[in-house]
Amino acid sequence: MTVNEDSFTNWKNREEIAESMIPIIGKLHRERDVTVLLHSRSLVNKSVVSILKTHRFARQIAGEELSVTETLPFLQALTTLELGPSQIDIGMLAATYRADDRGLPVAEFTAEAVAGATGPDRIERREPRDVVLYGFGRIGRLLARLLIEKAGSGNGLRLRAIVVRRGAGQDIVKRASLLRRDSIHGQFQGTITVDEANSKIIANGNEIKVIYSDDPTSVDYTAYGIKNAILIDNTGKWRDREGLSQHLRPGVDKVVLTAPGKGDVLNVVHGVNHEMIEPDERILSCASCTTNAIVPPLKAMADEYGVLRGHVETVHSFTNDQNLLDNYHNSDRRGRSAPLNMVITETGAASAVAKALPDLKARITGSSIRVPVPDVSIAILGLRLARETTREEVLDHLRNVSLASPLKRQIDFISAPDAVSSDFIGSRHASIVDAGATKVEGDDAILYLWYDNEFGYSCQVIRVVQHVSGVEYPTYPAPAV
Structure with a gap:
């Protein structure tokens, strides 16, 4: 057999292993609210090739590619545990296991490393938190894609509505089309249909009400069955507390701005100062x-x-x-x-x-x-x-x-x-x-x-929203401080 044939056979074998990982990752996400990561990169809803490319990224750690044959046993070990909602990094599991000199079996080591997700203190699955997008431009549509992607088991964030000014004919059809196709970020990953009669966009089974309004004080969100929602203002029209407070209408609990806040509005950069957000803070900004x-x-x-x-x-x-x-x-x-x-x-x-x-x-x-x-x-x-x-x-x-x-x-x-x-x-x-x-x-x-x-900024916004909504689940193994 030639070298080229050996390389091709090796690739096909790794493809087969990556294929076997997909249903395990999907089931953990849907049924237990567990997001499987590989060195901080989500493997949920990823293709075979994407999983293999993400493993190759690990060359930056030890100078060599992380093999799916090395991470699969950790993924299989997770299926035997009664996991609570969490993010589990199988790349970090493999790296820490390699450095561990106790000789533990993979299953025992995995159970120990993710003990916080399985013990009596584990997080219980929560009711989904309603989210409203006020504005549906570049950032608004990317936030919608991310929220729909992360709906998972339905126990995290749930996009319930978007609020926009009414346009000309076929307004909702055109807005759905802009969500479906993007010249920079490509096709929406899934299916989108339009229910014009009920003013709804249905994306991957998520029913999103399109509310038309020129004035934030004119909307009663409870009329649409929305409660305790986090409203994300991505228009940038109001940036101070007084202006953003107009969004605090029936059904809305908190307002998050996707632009720099003015005055005493807290500017949050997730990962740096998001722990400064007080539980009773109702208005905050994600900076620029x-x-x-x-x-x-x-x-x-x-x-x-x-x-x-x-x-x-x-x-x-x-x-x-x-x-x-x-x-x-x-x-x-x-x-x-x-x-x-x-x-x-x-x-x-x-x-x-x-x-x-x-x-x-x-x-x-x-x-x-x-x-x-x-x-x-x-x-x-x-x-x-x-x-x-x-x-x-x-x-x-x-x-x-x-x-x-x-x-x-x-x-x-x-x-x-x-x-x-x-x-x-x-x-x-x-x-x-x-x-x-x-x-x-x-x-x-x-x-x-x-x-x-x-897109990177939109991901930061979603992280802030997850934090204030209580669905920012812990990551295991815990990163070094």
Whole structure:
């Protein structure tokens, strides 16, 4: 047999194993609210090839691909346990088992590692929490996709309605079409039908009521059977407490803004300061996509090296608030054609750092340039550190943070020498450290941080909503602090 035939046979064998993993992963998710991860990447509803590619990602840990033959026994062991709602990382299980020298059987080691999900203190399955989307633009539709995807067993978050201004003819049909197909993020994963008579969009069995309103104070959500809901305002029209309080109508318990909040509205970057949210807080903000991109790596650097000062330059994809062709705009430069120009503009991300990291005393400045790409941006974060270090040390630190720390859902790490912006469309992380572009000299460090300013940010919003709703389930094995 030739080498090529050996490689092909090996691939087919791994395909067969990955196929056997899919029904196990699906059943755990549907019946027990267990999300199976592999180094922070969900394996739920993933194809055979996606599962194999995710295993290959583990080369960044030990320099070699993690085999499905190694992770399958841990997945099989999970099926023998009475698990409560949780997230279980079989990649971390395999890595910690490899490092364990006690010689325990896989089943016994797995039961010990996920004991918090099986013992008397395990979380019980909860009633689903209603969610309302106020606005249905770029972020609104991605939030809808994520909420539908995460509906799982029906015991987490449940998208009940979207609120929009009524458009021209066939409004609901056109909105459903925009949810079904996206020029950047591709096809919706599932089926979508429209019930025009009852003003509903049905996506993967989720009935979503379309409510037409120009005024948030005119809606009584209880009239639609909605109760104790979390309303996500992705219009950005109101940013202070007074304006956002208009959403606190019958049926709505909390309001989450997908833009930087003003005044005393708490700006939350999940993974960094979400624990600051008080249980009785009813109005909060998820800050901006750029704030979410720079704050987690800034915290990782400050915790390890100390930061004396910094500057962030964001090279940002164009957005809907710019003009396609030169035309009047309230801003000085955003009236110039977005697809034809690089446009210098302002960013509030640097000033927002102080709200997310109040203990960081370093002065952070910032500016932004909009460029002619439709999605994915990069933040260039220049830092003066409190001590000298090396490029190798910084990269090792950030790689470890991305793999085995409480920030591993926020920070990703890539060492590919040919990576470009389109490679990060659909990334679920708040930012991705580009190892090849990183520069360190003494106490100066420059980090290049890619981020999908649409999808990655939407994932951060969903994490905040899960946290305040009580359906942010613990992860096992627990990440290192």
